[in-house]
Amino acid sequence: MAKEKYILQSVDNALRILEAFSANEPELGISELSRKLGLSKSAVFRLVLTLQSRGFLSQDPVTGKYLLGLKTLYLGGLVLKQMDLVKIARTHLEELVKKSAEVAHLVVLEQGEAVFIGKVESQRPMMMGSYVGARMPAYCTATGKVLLAHLPSEELENYLRNTTFTRFTSNTITNPEKLREHLISIRTQGYAVDKEESEEGLFCIAAPVKDNGGKVLAAISISGPAGRLEKRWEEFRELVISAAENISRSLGWN
Numbered sequence: 001m002a003k004e005k006y007i008l009q010s011v012d013n014a015l016r017i018l019e020a021f022s023a024n025e026p027e028l029g030i031s032e033l034s035r036k037l038g039l040s041k042s043a044v045f046r047l048v049l050t051l052q053s054r055g056f057l058s059q060d061p062v063t064g065k066y067l068l069g070l071k072t073l074y075l076g077g078l079v080l081k082q083m084d085l086v087k088i089a090r091t092h093l094e095e096l097v098k099k100s101a102e103v104a105h106l107v108v109l110e111q112g113e114a115v116f117i118g119k120v121e122s123q124r125p126m127m128m129g130s131y132v133g134a135r136m137p138a139y140c141t142a143t144g145k146v147l148l149a150h151l152p153s154e155e156l157e158n159y160l161r162n163t164t165f166t167r168f169t170s171n172t173i174t175n176p177e178k179l180r181e182h183l184i185s186i187r188t189q190g191y192a193v194d195k196e197e198s199e200e201g202l203f204c205i206a207a208p209v210k211d212n213g214g215k216v217l218a219a220i221s222i223s224g225p226a227g228r229l230e231k232r233w234e235e236f237r238e239l240v241i242s243a244a245e246n247i248s249r250s251l252g253w254n
Contacts, residue, residue, distance in 0.1 A: 013039060014047050018056060018072065027065040085218060086118050088250045089209070093120040093220065096243040100236055102224040104243075105130060107143035107206075108217065109151075112159055114144035117218075124224070139165060139179055140172050142194035142206035143219035149186040150208060150216035156183070171197045191237055192219075196226055203229040205237050207244035212252025220244050 020028060020036050030048065034041045048066055051057040055071035086106065093104040097120045106118030113135045138144025138159075148156060165174035173179045186192045194204035206221035222229075222240055229236060 010047070013037065013043070014051060017044070017047055017051060018068070021068050027060060027063065027067045029063075029065045033066075085209070085251070089118055089218070089220065089247050090120070092243045092247045092250070093118060096120075096220070096222060096239060097122055099239050100222050102222040102229065102236070103130070105143060105221050105223065106209075107141075107147070107219050107221070109138060109144065109147035110135075112138055112163060114138045114141045114147065114219075122224070124228075130223070136198060137163075137166065139163065139174075140168055140194065140198040142192045142204035142223075143221045145183060145186055145192040145194070146206045146208050146219040147216065149183040149192065156180070168198050169196050169200050171195055173197065191241055193233070193237075194223075195230075201226050203233070205229070205233060205240050207237075207241045208248075209244050210248040210251070210253040212254075214253060220247065 016037050017033055020033055025032075028036070030041055030044050033039075033048070034044045037044065039047075048057060052059065052066070052069070055069045057066045058069040059066050089106045093106060096104045101122055101124050103122045104120045105116055107114045107116055109115070114137070116130055116132055116134045116136075119130060119132055136144065138148050148159065151159065160176040160180060163176075165176070165179075166172070167174050173182060191205065191207045193206075194202065196202055198204075202223060203226040204221050204223040206219045208216040209218040209220060211217050220240060220243060222236055
């Protein structure tokens with residue numbers, strides 16, 4: 001079924017308004033936006049007021065025209081920060097792969113899911129379908145559990161209350177209370193493991209990456225066959241923790 005059928009016209013029009021601004025036209029009035037977008041003035045007015053109320057637009061008190069608000073700058077900063085994170089982490093992930101000979105990942109948390117934003121392959125055989133942009137449930141992955149463990153308590157409780165847990169293997173934690181206790185131990189020990197919780201035969205070890213303020217903004221991991229990683233998991237744990245700390249220091253954490 002075509003994706004266009006699910007597009008909300010009002011949201012699409014609001015985004016078109018934001019896209020109408022440019023370096024050549026940093027300020028636009030209701031009439032100008034109406035002409036550019038082919039929408040009625042009343043429709044543009046309502047959309048503009050909504051965007052203004054959320055900080056995406058602001059109004060010049062002298063001209064009465066609108067310009068992009070600080071919220072767009074904030075979101076743009078997040079994108080740039082993520083791009084910097086991938087670039088900085090890449091070297092450390094490559095070094096981690098050299099030392100472990102296993103696949104390394106860089107992951108962030110988005111809407112309760114572990115999102116892969118970086119990956120360095122290993123030369124050793126590994127049947128894992130991960131790729132940059134892939135998403136997995138956070139509760140059954142090592143990186144996802146690290147990120148959940150460092151959520152503010154209110155956000156974590158909301159996640160536990162609203163998540164539908166699916167059992168992928170016999171080791172998947174699907175009980176919210178048990179997961180909460182498990183996440184407490186992860187936060188205390190500073191790392192997480194996925195012992196065939198997301199996929200049979202897969203073992204992962206993850207550690208948190210912090211920004212210059214000490215906030216956990218990502219997690220890195222190495223993944224491989226359970227039979228191979230379990231034999232050296234304590235050694236690999238130290239490698240992953242060390243790599244995560246090195247990335248954090250590169251981001252300004254001390």
